Amino acid sequence: MPSAALVHPPRWLTCAQLHPAPPALQRDWLFDQRSLTRRLTELSNGRFSVLPLQQGWQVLRNDECSSLQVPQGSQGWVREVFLRGAGEAWVFARSVAARQALEGSGLDLGKLGSRSLGELLFSDRAFARGELEVCRYPSAWLPAEVRDERLWGRRSCFRRDGLGVLVAEVFLPTFWDHAGQ
Incomplete structure (x- = not known):
């Protein structure tokens, strides 16, 4: 039986569409246009790291x-x-790019390893970067642990020529424990 998230996908909303708005602290992190990697590095006093979970070609949701403006059922690279931060998982991130746009783009997402994709996107x-959208991220789409x-999750699409890289970031409870301090 398909999960509720697959039957009823989340509604991704812009800041203007979001009512009621979340509290100021959450709004600040959800809609900040700066690099999340840089903000997390600052918040963790330089103790930031990236832990890869999985990557490879998959059918995109x-x-x-x-x-990404590609046909339903398209294949793409998923990371x-x-x-x-400070040794704890603060954010779950899922980045995707459609295969036909990624191949020949010169961007090899498979070689990132434990480097931050955000740092790469912000340095190029x-x-x-497109508009940030947020939703209550479906639990079925998160790693079991x-x-x-x-x-709260947010996403935005980074575009260069014909390539779109969609980056979704989900703020975990461990993150909010630190963000409020």
């Missing part, structure tokens, strides 16, 4: 295909990682 001035209902 329908909401991802729609955002899932934990962004860690050719990438333009951090599965939780009603976690």
